[in-house]
Structure formats: structure tokens, C-alpha cells
Amino acid sequence: MPAEPPIEVPVRLSEAYSLLAGGPLVPIAGGTDIMVRITGELGPVPERMLDLSRLDELEGISLEDGSLALGARTTYTELRRSTLCREHAPALVEAAATIGAAQIQNRGTLGGNIANASPAGDTLPVLLAMDADIEVGGHRGERRVPAAGFFPGYRQTALAPDELILRIRIPLAAGRVTRFRKVGTRRAQAISKVVMAVSWRAHGPSAGWSDVRVALGSVAATPIRAAAAEAALEGARPSPETADAAAEALADELTPIDDVRSTGDYRRMVAARILHRIVRDAGGW
């Protein structure tokens, strides 16, 4: 039988904050990552748990102050069904649709994907590409951290041990387009070999791109932005020359590793090709 560590079940956020202030607790939202750890096969079993499932404060999808605000407990199924998300963050909806299958999408949460901080977390490149802010809180107060600065190292986050992720804010930006691509072994239930989100603003199909973001997962120890590829695209129009330059820049700047899911060479080649194709599709050639 798996371990059954004690679990606290607060019904208010303030109660959760006090519990966290009293000593280390491992939060559980949908459990799709953490429940696997209670078998003890993947390392140490958490000693005490904190159930977030009764905290209404972490729920809900709304438009607030020019951003799309998503509660940390938003599940992938909720994301896929939300008209607000489909309208303002279609790339995030696409990412949600590739995660696990129905069983995982009904339980897995956006906050869990972020806190788990896997380099292969599929929503993370989308959050980076869309300049999302992660709102976190604890007994000392609440603060916002840009997604691009949330993952300091392999499986590390900007969260203090006594803090929770509360919500994710994605600023709305006029004329912004975001594209998402994931390459895995099969369509469902596959961890990414390469996952990418690209975002830009353009005023008309022949206009130059601005605010370009190229974000990737599964190619480094953390989700990353690709600065050289972004520079190759910034201010440029989506021409064949631009696509070649951006793909080459991306291939040059990535240094992915070989692991059980893929090789570094394959990842670099596929990433460059995905970016090339996104630019080509945008240019319509």
C-alpha cells in the first residue's frame, strides 16, 4: 500500500496560510503529479500534505484589469470549456487539450503544472510567450512574479515553502497572435519531446512583427525563452528569409540533452523546424 501521510483540509485561504506558517506542508491540488510520489518509488514521500481542493479563492476564470485571470485550481477541462480562454488564450486551450487524456484533464490544474515545474510542463511555454504573471501568496502577503522569472533552476520555482500559487494573469494585448506546438510519442498521454509557444503582435499580414516571444519546454533544465530566435524575428516580416534566419538562430542557441524520451540533436532539429513552419504559416507562403 502507498504511504498515507496526514493531510490538512482548510476551507479558507487565510486558514491555509496559517497552516503553512506552522511548518512544511506539501500542497495537493488535482494530485496528478503528487499522488504518484506517495508510492515512494520516485523518491521521498511527503510528510504532511495540504489539500487545496476546498479553497474557492483559487477557482474561477475572469477578465480583470486588462488581463485574463485564472485561478490556480483551474483544471484543463475547465480551460478547454471556457469561452473566455478560447477567446483570449486559444494557445493555452490548445496546450490543455494535449495534456494526458480525459482522466488527467478532469483533475490536473494549471497551478499544479506551474508548481511542479517540470521542464516538459506543457502550459509553461505558453505562459512565458504570453508574458503571464504568477500571483502567489502566504502569511507575509501576496506578490506577482513574471512567468519568465518563475523557474530559476531544474524543478525549482520562485515559491517560498510557505507560499501558494493563487492565480495566473495573462495580459490582453491587441493584435497578439500565439501559436502552440507539441511533439510527443503519440497524440494522447505523451510527455513532450519538444513543446513550443510563439507569440507576436502585427498590424496586418504584411506588417513587421513586434513583441516577439519564442518559448520552449523539454529542451533545457527549465522552460526557456529563446533570445536569439526572438531577435531574428523582432521587427521582421514573416518571409522565407526570416523563417530561415530564425530557425538557424534557434538551432544555434539550443543545447538540449539526450534522455529516455529523445536525443539532443533530434530536439534541436525539430524545434528549428517547428519555428520555421510557424513563421511560414503566418506568412501564408
Added chain:
Amino acid sequence: MTAIRFLVNGSPVEVDVPGMRRLLDVLREDLGLTGTKEGCGEGECGACSVLLDGQVVDSCLVPMSQVDGRIVRTVEGLALAARERGTLDTLQEAFLELGAAQCGICTPGMLMAARAYLDAGGGPDHDAIREGIAGNLCRCTGYQKIVEAIAAVAAGDVA
């Protein structure tokens, strides 16, 4: 230990178990509902699929603290409504008729994922059905007959 109350297949139950015990273990060990199977124990295979408030979930990934006050449906509950007529659920009938079960280890989970798919208004389109059962692995059938059985129910071809 805490008293956790919920509905299983329409009947109220109360169990006194640790909040982190897996729903799968409570169903099988504490309640003797062994229709729900354990394959991988890590969310990959879907053998442990049950409905939680109508949504299909892997019961190996659900802690009991999150089941308090909720509605659980297992494969044992599938035939409950049909039992008065002395029959099985139409999905079970279709699986039998169309050869959608071989060794049977995946079948309870497959049936529950298919039930959730149909209850959500899913139709006979094979690609949509394959997406609906993508979280359920089967080592025997090659899936084709399973997909056909679900499609037959969706199309109303099974009485």
C-alpha cells in the same frame, strides 16, 4: 483518520480512513468493490477509472479527502439501473456482443471512460471516441472492437 461520507453507486457510505488513502484502495479494500482494477497505480493506464461527480478520473490519483461529500460511480453501478430489467448497461451489452473484451482487466475502466464520453453527449465518430478513451490502455483487443462497441451505443444500435 476522519469520517468521510460520500455516495457510491447511489448508496451513502461512511468510511473512517486517512485523508490521503487513494479512492482506489477504499473502493477495493474498504468497500469490497473489486470491479475497479489497479494497473499501473500512476495515472497511465486508466484501469482504475471511475466517475467522480460524473467526470471520469483515475481513482489511483484521488485522495479520499477530496471525495468527501461527492458522488462516485464504479463499474458495479453501471448495471444498477438496468438490473431491474434483468439486463446489463447498454455499453456492457455492446462490449459483449461486439467482442470488445478479451482478458477483461481494462474493461471496467474502459466502460467508465466510455460512459463519461456518452453522458457528455459524445457521438459515434471514431476519432472522437478514441480521444475519449485515450487514457485507457488495452493490451488485448487492439481497440478497434472497443471503439465499434461504443460507437454502436452512441448510434443507438444496441437496445
